[in-house]
Amino acid sequence: MADDKKLTTRKQDFSAWYNEVVLRAELADYSPVRGCMVIRPDGYGIWERMQRQLDDMFKATGHRNAYFPLFIPQSFLAKEAEHVEGFAPETAVVTHGGGKLLEEPLVVRPTSETIIYAMFAKWVQSYRDLPLLINQWANVVRWEMRTRLFLRTLEFLWQEGHTAHATHDEAEEEARRMLGVYRDFMEGYMAMPVVTGQKTNSERFAGALRTFSCEAMMQDNKALQAGTSHNLGQNFAKAFDLKFQTEAGDEAFAWNTSWGVSTRLVGGLVMTHGDDKGLRVPPLLAPTEIVIVPIWRTDDDKTRVLDAAHKLKASLVDWERREPNRLRVHLDARDNMKPGAKYCEWELRGVPLRLELGPRDIDANQAVLVRRDTGVKQMVSLDSIGEEASALLEEMQDSMLTAARDRREANSLRGEITYDRFREVMEGEGAFVYAGWCGSEECEREIKEDTKATIRVLPDEEFRSAEPATRCLKCGKPSTMEALWAKAY
């Protein structure tokens, strides 16, 4: 149960606020294993709803789920040169099995390109076997030194899509399509707006031709890389001999893509929507959408109110919000807590709507509905409460996205900016800065060393400025492209 102490505010210490919300809303807990966390039922419930929705979207775009081994022979990682350089330093290694030293150590998968494309090579013979569109829901391990609940942990849960195509252009289209699916999910379900675009060479996935990313702004104005999609080119196909016979009868290497999102999204949800009272969960992802808090003083009232509350819950659960979904309702019938304490607890846990029901409400055939996002209260007739609650939840879903987008835009800087001003912003309140870039890795690296800000993406067209800066933020030479700079998680 949540304790009564007030949360640190976001303004006082955003990072402390985040940890307190995650722990006290019981989304997750520290575990006895360094850097590994436990995802508690309230956090896992959000992840389950994310999974379900993403899985439906993957299937609607033709993908099928499969499962590949947790362990990868160490020699596999080494087959793609950039890949091993990127991942080998952060692996966990199994050296003993069944009490014996293994001949070849096994790496706990940090990502599964190598083992998956080794299998694809076995399954794909002809152009008729392409495209091969596979997704895996799995745990992966990366040996991080500094960990944060949900945002960066040694082990995390994710999905990784892996596909093989006959041509470069089909692979590019697939990588782009899945980036779009991620964006639709993040905006439509998480109410978390993102900027999409391409990563620079220095930030792309180890072994990829091109990496695309969805970048979201957290309430401390830092960026969260929320999901990435890679056109892997033929790098892994060549490393694992993934060839096929073309329609013309030739032999060719396949083109691959991979794409993933993880439990990090739960952290992104907290940092996008939480406030100083705690969590706010967008209705579509909330395991509980409505909590009923019955109010009574006398024992007589208690019986009457609880009875009415149970009936109300039953009628709401039956209310068909959007086929085939029903309203998800919890009745908080605990008799060892005052209503006020319950309000605080459910606010901390982020349930979108609170429904207060007392003896006088019952007499008047009404109840009080309180929105978690705005705190606005309204009286609603018990006759139309399903309709009203459904409408409110849909409205909340939209207005949470709008509010997050407005906040992001208010904290974005576009057009000409001096490097001094840029440094000042990055050292201070932070921002998404759309600035000119000459395209040199040197300028990119110097700015990063100097300010800790990085190019999050070269934004896709719709995110670019109407009047972009004409000079490179760092060297002042003519800008060849607009780059989105921010500090990041």
Place this chain on the structure above:
Amino acid sequence: MADDKKLTTRKQDFSAWYNEVVLRAELADYSPVRGCMVIRPDGYGIWERMQRQLDDMFKATGHRNAYFPLFIPQSFLAKEAEHVEGFAPETAVVTHGGGKLLEEPLVVRPTSETIIYAMFAKWVQSYRDLPLLINQWANVVRWEMRTRLFLRTLEFLWQEGHTAHATHDEAEEEARRMLGVYRDFMEGYMAMPVVTGQKTNSERFAGALRTFSCEAMMQDNKALQAGTSHNLGQNFAKAFDLKFQTEAGDEAFAWNTSWGVSTRLVGGLVMTHGDDKGLRVPPLLAPTEIVIVPIWRTDDDKTRVLDAAHKLKASLVDWERREPNRLRVHLDARDNMKPGAKYCEWELRGVPLRLELGPRDIDANQAVLVRRDTGVKQMVSLDSIGEEASALLEEMQDSMLTAARDRREANSLRGEITYDRFREVMEGEGAFVYAGWCGSEECEREIKEDTKATIRVLPDEEFRSAEPATRCLKCGKPSTMEALWAKAY
């Protein structure tokens, strides 16, 4: 794609038949990692349907999902004496992380009692926090020397339920309840009948007070332990200091249960229902329930038939079988295969119903429906095909369970049996033998050494013989309980 060679028959070599069906129906494949398999989309699709159904049943009985770390400190395993003895010899051990030797090696979870009850100890303070009803969907690793696809692999996927209760009796009730859920699932969805009962002391889970099991008979008359449920007593609570304040204000150790089923169930499904043509999937678990095979000779016919087949598929998908489920239909429109070859392939893959549609069928407004379980064909009017197909699928689901139960009963022996005859049976065709047992571990061990048969369970009342044997199968002393003997996977 499945190749054309005939399957080894079950009679020729059951074990070879099993491997061929799993590989050629593309349920799974061998991986480059010793003892680890890849679950391919057709196998994973069955597992996903199993998961969805079990998950609904767990939630309906009050359980919530959570996720605990993959890695367990080696010292944790050692805290419960029987547990470490049972599991330590078969663990995979991570000794290096991020390029460095770890201070304490980490075990890849073989099961999660230790890490989960360590967390429960942190979360549970009062009787008000009980019962705590948690489930986890996860991968686990046990270093097996002899592996078989789905049945015994180094890594497998499973769910593990873990609960804490205030009293012994509540824990016992929970362990029993979940055994019942497993049975309902296995019989109601897998069409796989099981015998339930208690394990003997020598076969119970390492660290448990009592283990209950569901035992199914495969077509080679061997038993498959399909799911187990354990009353763990206070063994883990004492090892991990999982205490709570009782309503009376005292301090007491909690009582735990754990229960699990795994991807092994997919193997059980194959060995329960497969035939010499391949797999037969019970309709409720079939990713595809109906495959439409269009038939044409001329190009004109092809256009007409494919057009009609697409319309038929659309109308079937819209057919509401049982709310909110729709018929799951695949149209095999490949133009590089003859219908006969398609029939064989879909029989191999086990799709419950085949729908053949040719030009003359369209003229007559009809189609041919073929049941995979019996091979029976029937003409059906296109006007009522959704209704007919739905009814057939329900009938198949029931008749597959009946057929499997009849087969089991035909291969079960009850009442007095001499030890010589018992040995003969176990060396020959095998059976479920309900025999008398004096209760001594010595008789149990000697029979096992002698015949490789083990006591699968001490059967629950409804499975016991009306006239049980009165003497112990081995020593001839008076029987104190009836035991179910079989060789097992």
